[in-house]
Amino acid sequence: MKRALSTSLLPALGGALLLLVAAAAGSEPLPGDEGRTDLSDKDKARVETVTRPTTDFSKAEQYEAMSGGAATSTAAVNADSFSHFSENLTFQQEEGFKLGNALFRKVWVSSPSSTQASDGLGPLFNSRACQNCHLKDGRGHPPQAGDDTSTTFLRLARPPANAAEQERLDALAVPNFPDPVYGGQLQDFAVPGLAAEGRMQVDWSEEPVQLNGGETVFLRRPRYSVGALAYGTMDASTTISPRMTPPMIGLGLVEAIHEADILALADPDDADSDGISGKAALVRDPETGRLALGRFGWKAQNATVRRQTAEAFANDIGISNPLAPATHGDCTAAQKACLDLPDGVQKRLGDTEAPDPVLDLVTFYAENLAVPARRKASFKETLAGKKLLYETGCTACHTPKFVTRRDARDKAQSFQLIWPYSDFLLHDMGEGLADGQQVGLADGREWRTPPLWGIGLTQTVSGHTFFLHDGRARNLTEAILWHGGEAQTARDRFADLEAADRNALLTFLESL
Numbered sequence: 160m161k162r163a164l165s166t167s168l169l170p171a172l173g174g175a176l177l178l179l180v181a182a183a184a185g186s187e188p189l190p191g192d193e194g195r196t197d198l199s200d201k202d203k204a205r206v207e208t209v210t211r212p213t214t215d216f217s218k219a220e221q222y223e224a225m226s227g228g229a230a231t232s233t234a235a236v237n238a239d240s241f242s243h244f245s246e247n248l249t250f251q252q253e254e255g256f257k258l259g260n261a262l263f264r265k266v267w268v269s270s271p272s273s274t275q276a277s278d279g280l281g282p283l284f285n286s287r288a289c290q291n292c293h294l295k296d297g298r299g300h301p302p303q304a305g306d307d308t309s310t311t312f313l314r315l316a317r318p319p320a321n322a323a324e325q326e327r328l329d330a331l332a333v334p335n336f337p338d339p340v341y342g343g344q345l346q347d348f349a350v351p352g353l354a355a356e357g358r359m360q361v362d363w364s365e366e367p368v369q370l371n372g373g374e375t376v377f378l379r380r381p382r383y384s385v386g387a388l389a390y391g392t393m394d395a396s397t398t399i400s401p402r403m404t405p406p407m408i409g410l411g412l413v414e415a416i417h418e419a420d421i422l423a424l425a426d427p428d429d430a431d432s433d434g435i436s437g438k439a440a441l442v443r444d445p446e447t448g449r450l451a452l453g454r455f456g457w458k459a460q461n462a463t464v465r466r467q468t469a470e471a472f473a474n475d476i477g478i479s480n481p482l483a484p485a486t487h488g489d490c491t492a493a494q495k496a497c498l499d500l501p502d503g504v505q506k507r508l509g510d511t512e513a514p515d516p517v518l519d520l521v522t523f524y525a526e527n528l529a530v531p532a533r534r535k536a537s538f539k540e541t542l543a544g545k546k547l548l549y550e551t552g553c554t555a556c557h558t559p560k561f562v563t564r565r566d567a568r569d570k571a572q573s574f575q576l577i578w579p580y581s582d583f584l585l586h587d588m589g590e591g592l593a594d595g596q597q598v599g600l601a602d603g604r605e606w607r608t609p610p611l612w613g614i615g616l617t618q619t620v621s622g623h624t625f626f627l628h629d630g631r632a633r634n635l636t637e638a639i640l641w642h643g644g645e646a647q648t649a650r651d652r653f654a655d656l657e658a659a660d661r662n663a664l665l666t667f668l669e670s671l
Contacts, residue, residue, distance in 0.1 A: 187449070187450060188449070188450075189441070189450055190418040190422075190441070190450055190451055190452045191417065191418030191419035191420075191421070191422045191452065192419075193419075194419045195417055195419050195420070195564075197417065197564045197565040197566040198565060202565065202574075205562075206562045209560075209562060209576060210560050210561060210562060210576075212549070212554065212559070213549075213559075216542050216543070216545055216546035216549075217542065218537060218542070219536040219537040219542070222576055223533065223536050223578065224532055224533040224536045224537075225532060225533075225576075225578075226409075226530045226531070226532065226533055226577065226578045226579075226612045226613075226671070227245070227408075227409055227412055227529055227530035227575070227577055227578075227612070228412070228563070228575025228576050228577050229246065229247040229571075229575055230245035230246060230247050230411075230412060230527070230529055230530070230571055230572065230575060231246060231529060231530055231531070231532050232244075232245075232246060232529035232530065232531050232532065233246065233532050234531075236531065236534070236616065236619060237619065238295060238619060238620055239295065239620075240531045240613075240616050240619060240620055241295060241296040241297050241406055241407065241408050241528060241531070241613060241616070241620050242260075242295060242296045242528065243528070243529045243531075244256040244257075244527050244528070244529060245411070245527045245528075245529045245571050245572075246529060247571045248527060248571055252523075252527070252571070255520060255523050255524075256523065256524055256527050258520050258524075259520040259521050259522070259523050259524025259525075260524050262289075262517055262520055262521050262524070263288075263289045263290055263293075263521055263524050263525075264288060264289070264290045265277065265288055265289075266287050266288045267279060267280040267287050267288065267476055267478060267503075268280055268287075269281060269282070269350035269351065270500070270501040270502055270503040271501055271503075272503075275503075275505050275508075276505065276508065277503075278503035278512075279477070279478050279479065279486070279502055279503020279504070279512030279513075280350060280476065280477055280478070280503070281346070281348070281349060281350045281353075281476075281477035281487075281488060281497075282349060282350045282353050282477060282487060282488070282490060282497045282500045283346035283348070283349050283353070283355065283356060283477060283488060283489060283490055283494075283497055284346050284348050284349070284350075284475065284476050284477040284488065285309055285312050285344070285346055285347060285348060285474075285475045285476070286309040286348075286475055286476060287476065288476070289471065289472075289475075289476070289521065291309050291310075292309055292310055292404045292471075292475055293310075293404050293406075293407050294310065294621065295620050295621065296406065296407040296408065296528050296620075297406050297407075297617065297620040297621040298403070298404065298405060298406050298617055298620075298621045298623075298625070298626075299311055299403040299404035299405075299621075299625075299630070300403065300621070300623050300625050300630055301361065301381070301401070301403060301625060301629060301630030301631070302359055302361050310403065310404050311359070311401055311402065311403045311404070311629070311630060312344055312345065312347075312359070312401070312402055312475070313344065313345040313359055313383065313385065313399045313400065313401055313402075314343065314344055314399070314400045314401075314402055314596065314598075315337060315338045315341055315342065315343055315344060315345060315393070315397055315398070315399060316334075316335035316336065316337065316338075316343065316397065316398055316400070316596050316597065316598070317335070317336050317337070317338060317339075317394050317396045317397045317398070318335070318336070318396055318597065319336060320336070320396075324336060330443070331441065331442060331443040331450070331599060331600075332443055334442070334458075334460050334597075334598045334599040335596070335597050335598055335599075337489075337491070338393050338394050338397040338491075339394055339491065339493060340390050340391055340392075340393060340394070340491060340493040340494070341356050341357075341388075341390065341393055341397075341491070342489035342490070342491045343474065343489055344474045344475075344489055345357055345359065345385060345399070346477070346488075346489060347359060349497075350500065352500075353496060353497060353500065354389035354390075354496075355389060356388070356389055356390060357385045357386060357387050357388040357389060358385065358386045358387045359383065359385065359401075360383065360384045360385065360386045361381050361382065361383050361384075361401075362381070362382045362384075363379045363380070363381055363382075364379065364380050364382070365377045365378065365379050365380070366378050366380060368640050368654070370654050370658075370661070371654060371655045371656060371657065371658075372657060372658045374658065376636060376637060376640060378631075378632075378637055378640060378641060379631055379633070379637075380591075380631065381401070381629055381631050383399055383401050383629070384399070385399065390493060390494055391493075398594065398595045398596040398603070399596075400594035400595075400596040400628075401594075401628070401629040401630075402457055402628055402629070403625070403627075403628060403629055403630045405457070405609065406613055406617075406620075406621075407525055407528045408528050408529065408530045408531070408612065408613050409528070409529075409530040409577070409579060409610065409612055409613075410455070410464045410467075410525050410526055410528065411464060411525075411526030411527055411569060411571070411572045412530070412563060412572050412575060412577050412579070413454055413455070413579065413583065413610065414454070414455075414463060414464055414526065414572070415563035415564055415567040415568075415569075415572035415573065415575070416454075416561045416563055416564070416577075416583070417563070417564040418452045420561055420562075421439065421452060421454070421582065421583050421584065422439055422452070424437060424558060424582045424584060425437055425438055425439050425584055427439075433555065434645060434647075434648055435555045435556060435586070435645050436586070436587070436645060437556060437582055437584030437585060437586050437608070437645070438584060438585050438600065438605075439452060439453075439584060439585070439600075440452070440453035440454070440458065440459035440460065440584070440585050440599060440600050440601060440607065441453065441599075441600060442459075442460060442461065442462050442599055444462055444463075444466075445466070445482065446466075446482065451463070453599065453607075454583045454607070455467040456598075456607070457606060457607060457609075457628045458585065458598035458599065458601040458605065458606060458607055459583065459584075459585060459599075459601065459607035460598050460599050460601070464522055464525050464526050465482065465518065465519075465522045466482060467525075468518065468521055468522045468525055469481070469482035469483045469518060470482075470483060472513055472518070472521075473485065473488055473489070474488065474489055476488075477489065477490075478503075478512045478513045479502070479504070479511040479512045479513065480511050480512070480513040480514070480517070480518045481510075481511060481514065481515055481518055482518070484510065484511050486502035486503070486504055486511070486512065487500070487502060526569065526572075527569075527571065530577075530612050530613060531613055531616060533578075533670055533671065534615070534670050535666075535670045536670055538666075538670075540662075540663050540666045541663075541666055541667050541670045542667075543660075543663040543667075544663035544664040544665065544666045544667025544668070544670075545667045547656065547660055547663060547664040547667070548664055548667055548668075550652075551649050551652040551653055551656075551664070552648055552649040552652060553649050553653075554580075555649070556581075556582055556584070556586055556608045556645070556646065557580040557581055557582070557608060557611055558579075558580065558581060558582040559578055559580055560576060560577065560578045560579075561576075561577055561579070562574065562575070562576050562577075563575045563577060578612060578671075579610035579611070579612050580610055580611035580612060580671065581607075581608045581609060581610040581611065582608050583607060583608060583610075584607070584608060585600065585601045585605040585606065585607055586605060586606065586607075586608060586644065586645045586646065587602075587604045587605050587644035587645050588604060588605070588606050588642060588643055588644045588645070588646060589604065589642070589643020589644035589645075589646070589647060590604065590643065590644075591641055591643045592604070592606065592627065592628070592641055592642075592643065592644075594628075604644060606628060611668065611671050612671055613671065614626075614635070614668055614669075614671050615668060615669035615670055615671050626638040627641060635665055635668055635669075636661070636665065639653050640653075640654065
């Protein structure tokens with residue numbers, strides 16, 4: 160399995176980060192380099208014991224049903240299962256959560272408007288409210304006939320065009336470079352009087368996959384493109400990558416996992432020869448200028464929930480905020496008509512369209528959407544499926560459990576045993592899932608391991624079972640069969656299982 164955390168992280172670093180560390184002459188501290196400094200020796204022993212992979216599949220592990228520790232929601236299962244607050248919040252924090260929820264649902268309008276605290280939309284945008292992208296705080300869906308595309312969008316990026324841009328990329332100053340005309344994201348809506356950038360298009364093809372026992376599964380392969388471009392052609396080197404909105408649960412707990420515990424799982428050179436070579440997505444924190452561990456987004460491009468929230472405001476809705484102060488969102492210099500439109504900044508409220516405390520409250524809301532409690536964790540078939548999850552090698556990337564840091568910023572996330580089933584590292588997932596787009600240290604074949612908690616409630620909350628970054632998988636079986644690269648061996652073991660064993664493994668996933 161993965162190596163233990165070494166005294167120096169330098170052997171685990173590669174590519175652009177090695178250049179960065181060399182340039183810094185070792186003077187820049189790396190996140191997690193000193194290990195779990197938040198724990199006493201006694202606590203370290205406890206954490207090591209409780210997070211050790213189980214070998215007993217005869218019964219559920221202690222506290223296994225409480226996926227989010229004390230923050231777990233034990234509310235009845237229904238369509239609102241992803242919308243409850245962490246159960247260990249104080250009464251005052253509940254008030255902050257509800258205020259954040261109201262702002263998360265807030266519908267923004269174009270400027271100028273009589274509702275001055277709500278204007279500033281766009282001018283180019285993908286959605287008018289956070290909730291419209293994250294329906295019921297759940298998973299988005301790919302474009303479907305007759306539906307809008309607000310829960311899937313296209314990221315645009317090009318490689319560096321010269322030595323100066325390459326240096327910025329190597330220093331992690333930027334994750335990539337936007338298209339010179341259309342920016343970093345295609346906006347398929349615009350305020351009145353302005354043309355939207357274009358329309359997302361997708362064509363599907365199907366290919367059969369044979370499973371042990373004779374069952375045939377048809378995997379659908381998407382081919383995304385852009386039609387009706389309103390501002391001329393894109394740069395020839397620009398890549399497009401579809402991104403479906405992920406569920407919002409457990410984000411604060413993910414941020415509270417200590418960097419050392421995630422870095423301890425990294426093995427970028429596959430030193431143990433197990434075929435799994437996950438690497439950390441180190442990023443440059445724009446607030447501090449220091450290195451931070453990326454853990455949010457499909458390619459782990461953001462280190463904090465606050466940064467992830469700020470970028471969604473700016474790119475998806477076109478709303479400026481303290482971390483993304485551009486008042487015209489993703490409009491570029493080539494889109495003069497967009498830049499000439501009024502913004503929604505109200506000086507009496509702040510310097511941006513969503514000043515603090517707006518960004519803070521929405522961030523707090525996102526940090527405290529509770530993970531639902533497990534269902535049927537101790538059932539015989541669930542336990543049989545859990546054993547198969549381990550035996551097929553899925554847990555090499557989908558790490559079952561962590562204990563969050565004692566010194567977490569919010570006490571609700573402090574020292575909790577949580578079960579996200581992710582290592583939050585970047586992995587090569589093969590050519591089948593490749594998008595050809597670099598994002599920071601993630602290349603065009605690499606994706607962050609997504610957490611699996613709550614995955615069994617996708618149908619209940621979101622009304623569908625579309626999975627993976629672009630929603631191509633129509634169920635969990637298809638999602639597993641799309642795994643390639645480092646996950647090829649685990650995928651093949653799943654395909655070779657007897658039908659009853661495959662169903663047991665799926666039953667376990669549905670219990671999460």
